[in-house]
Amino acid sequence: MEGKVRELLDIPANDFDVVVRIAREEDIAVARQMAKQLAQELGFSLADVTKVATAVSELARNIYRYAQTGKIMIRKRLEENGGPTIEVVAVDHGPGIEDVDLVLTKGYTTYERSLGIGLSGIRRLMDSFEIASEVGTGTVVRVEKRRRRF
Amino acid sequence: MTHKERVVPTIRVGDCLLVPIQIDLDDKTVEQLQAQLLAEIQEQRVRAVILDVRMVEVIDSYISYTLSETAAMARLMGCRTVICGIRPPVALTLAQMGIELQGFLVARDLEHALTLV
Numbered sequence: 023m024e025g026k027v028r029e030l031l032d033i034p035a036n037d038f039d040v041v042v043r044i045a046r047e048e049d050i051a052v053a054r055q056m057a058k059q060l061a062q063e064l065g066f067s068l069a070d071v072t073k074v075a076t077a078v079s080e081l082a083r084n085i086y087r088y089a090q091t092g093k094i095m096i097r098k099r100l101e102e103n104g105g106p107t108i109e110v111v112a113v114d115h116g117p118g119i120e121d122v123d124l125v126l127t128k129g130y131t132t133y134e135r136s137l138g139i140g141l142s143g144i145r146r147l148m149d150s151f152e153i154a155s156e157v158g159t160g161t162v163v164r165v166e167k168r169r170r171r172f
Numbered sequence: 173m174t175h176k177e178r179v180v181p182t183i184r185v186g187d188c189l190l191v192p193i194q195i196d197l198d199d200k201t202v203e204q205l206q207a208q209l210l211a212e213i214q215e216q217r218v219r220a221v222i223l224d225v226r227m228v229e230v231i232d233s234y235i236s237y238t239l240s241e242t243a244a245m246a247r248l249m250g251c252r253t254v255i256c257g258i259r260p261p262v263a264l265t266l267a268q269m270g271i272e273l274q275g276f277l278v279a280r281d282l283e284h285a286l287t288l289v
Contacts, residue, residue: 051198054230072230072261073268079232083199128270135241139233143269 027154030162033111038095044085044114053082053094057110064098064106066169073147074108074167080140081112081163087133089116089161106169107149113162119155126153179204182212188289189218190282194227197235206242213251220289221246224282226257236271243275252277256285 035041039060042053057078061071078094085092092114099107119125126145131138141163145151148165155161179201183190189212195201209221223239225231231239243253256279258266266273279285 047199051196055196058229069261069264072259072265075230076232076265076269079230083232083234135237136234139269139271143233143271146268146270147265 027156027159027162030111030154030164031113031115031160033095033113033162035093035095038097038111040096042082042094042096043091044082044094045091047086050079050082050086054079057094057096057108060096060098061108061167064108064169066108066167070167070170074110077144077147077165077167078110080144081110081165084140084163085112085114085116089114092116092160104168105171107166109164109166111162111164113160115160118157118159118161119153120157122153122155177204177211178208180208182208184216184218185286187218188220188222188286189213189216190222190224192224192227197228197231199234202235202238206238206245209242210245210249213246213249218251220252220254222279222282222285222289223253223255223276224257224285225255225262226259226281228262229259231258231262231266233269233271236266236273240274240276247275252289254279254285254288256281 040056042056054075058071058075061074082094095111097109124130126141128142129138148167150166152164180191180193246253254277277288279288
């Protein structure tokens with residue numbers, strides 16, 4: 023786990039199309055807008071654009087709430103077997119999560135104004151979901167969504 | 173309440189307060205909206221608030237939480253809340269995340285909402 027967190031924390035930001043630094047509440051909406059735009063550029067359906075934007079909104083808010091600062095990195099990937107894909111990596115050097123499985127439980131929250139649905143909800147909205155966290159080091163969440171063919 | 177404190181312009185229709193939300197709801201805005209609505213319920217003595225979210229493209233867990241909380245507060249003040257116009261992709265996303273909007277009556281559109289209040 024430890025190696026994994028460090029490895030993910032060190033993903034170079036240069037490889038991404040967009041990096042949104044999260045430091046203020048307003049940055050949550052900025053991250054959401056950027057995710058929406060990139061998903062639209064990839065030709066995602068309106069439903070999937072909304073899912074991606076909502077997932078990014080949750081990820082950005084988690085950073086702001088629990089780590090205060092961090093970044094949301096988003097990239098479009100085209101040459102995948104699965105077709106055009108949007109990848110989002112949320113990185114913070116905050117306090118980390120002691121029990122990752124517990125926070126993935128729907129309804130669990132340590133924040134008073136919350137449904138405790140963020141992380142479990144993100145997992146349901148996206149095609150892939152990966153989380154690595156280490157107390158004292160930080161947290162990285164990586165999610166992907168593929169474009170659907172209709 | 174002065175115009176400046178309003179984040180969303182509201183329209184009085186009979187004894188209902190119509191709230192067409194035509195802006196992107198970020199965390200601060202939704203909190204300001206909550207405060208605005210509670211103040212308007214008290215000042216205008218309305219018996220129902222109709223939130224029209226037709227133009228809202230993203231409703232995430234915190235916005236849902238705050239809107240439900242607002243509805244619960246309104247109820248304590250003797251006022252019911254109807255939400256209408258949830259867009260299909262937003263409905264899909266909320267359902268998939270497992271978010272239940274509590275405390276509201278839900279209507280298809282404004283016309284339907286007016287029949288519920």
